[in-house]
Amino acid sequence: RGILTKEDLDELKERTQLKDGKLTGIGKDKNLIVLQVESLQNFVIDLHYDGQEVTPNLNKLIKDKSSIYYDRYYQLLGRGNTSDAEFVSHNSVYPSMEESSYVQYENNTFYGLPKILKDNGYTPWAFHGYKKEFWNRANAYVNQGFERFVSEEDYKIGETLGFGLGDEDFFHQSIDYLKELDSKDDNPFYAFMVTLTSHNPYKMPEKYHEISLRDEHKDTILGNYLQSIHYTDKYIGEFIERLKEEGLYDNTVLALYGDHFAIASVNKDVQELMSNFLEKDYDYDTMMNIPLIVHVPGEEINETISKMGSQLDFLPTMLNIMGYKNEKGLMFGRDLTNYKDYNFIAQQTYMQKGSFMDEDKMFVIARDGIFDHSKAIKLDTREELDISQFRGMYEKVIDEINKSDFILKKDILKELLQNNGEIDFDQLQGPDIANK
Ligand code: GP9
Secondary structure, eight states, rough: SSSOHHHHHHHHHHHHHHHOOOOTTTTTSSEEEEETTTTTGGGGGTOOOOTTESSSHHHHHHSSSOOOEEEEEOOOTTHHOOOOHHHHHHOOOOOOOOSSHHHHHTSSSSOOOOHHHHHHHHHHEESSSSSSTTTGGGHHHHTOOEEEEOOOOSSOOOOOEETEEEEEEEHHHHHHHHHHHHHHSSSSOOOEEEEOOOOOOOOOOOOGGOOOGGGGGGTTHHHHHHHHHHHHHHHHHHHHHHHHHHTTTGGEEEEEOSSSSSSSSSSSSHHHHHHHHHSOOOOOHTTTTEEEEEEEETTTEEEEEEEOGGGHHHHHHHHHHHHHHHHHHSSOOOOTTTEEEEOOOOOOOSSSSEEESSSEEEEOOTTTTGGGGGGETTTTOOOOGGGGGHHHHHHHHHHHHHHHHHHTTTTTEEEEETTOOEEEEEEEHHHHHHOO
């Protein structure tokens, strides 16, 4: 049996067909801005630190009558970190564990969000205030379908914060590019914007310390992170106000998510610090939980959707809201708004390949990769579970990732797109699978 059979491909094609349902098409013909926020974890949402609201602007956005908040949404990264968050979100495939997917699959054929929107009349641009070669973005963005990449060289660097251009400058100056993009023609636009300031180690100049910290949190990763994410939240708030002033907000769907965790749970001291602060076990299930917020102007929704999902599900979820289908590609993810069946999140970086989470359980393969050394818990009670019952799921999770790897390694989409959705299976068998 090959890694990918005709039945597997048919099942994937079926999975890729979005069914109409709740929220379908409410964003149709509107512009789309996707904000990928550096190191934004879900635990800061609605967090009041000694009475101080850490992310007041994100909280306000979530409470807006036109917003949807996915609160059990997870990162899904391989070796490409932030760039994999982009890659997975746009393409609904698993990232590579060999190197950054943007590098490894630089010349592959893709049919993800930028291309699908382009086929529906959109003009897609990408925005990120850092060096365009970093993570091979300049090449990858072209290949993903973006028509222009507004990068560090296009911004005037005022104050450098941490990694580079501060989010304040990034958002302020991006408004002019968005206006240019908007006025180019009558087409709607897709702006994919990646922030930078809230990057590890989160050390901000004193003047940006707006959260008054307890002594125990001063100069800790948690304290620094709270200051840094509060800063980013402030400029997201200003950005939203500027979009309103420029008349762009009312015709633009705004989707926002975190790329990956800020604070790793693997270091014992940090884990203790975080568990004490949050008054619960700080483990992968909290660490990898990122928010996804979607605002669709003019709609009365205000809903929190707690379906378990990950960045793998971003593309189908957004296509449903925007009202477009994926007619040519393949998606491993699900539309989180309408999918009612079992969903799991397969992890392969901090948790070893074969590990997964679902609505109420977490199964973690040991560092040595041996099934019998793995651990499983119930998420709510943290009670340990007998691992023998997870053998089947473990194999399913590995099989799923292997199929995705195979599709990327063999550049299956190239053939699918050239041959009207058909591929020659005789050519496809082979053991060269990544992600061991
Ligand atoms: C740099 C930024 C950070 O361009 O996206 O990437 P990361 O170090 O978080 O992967």
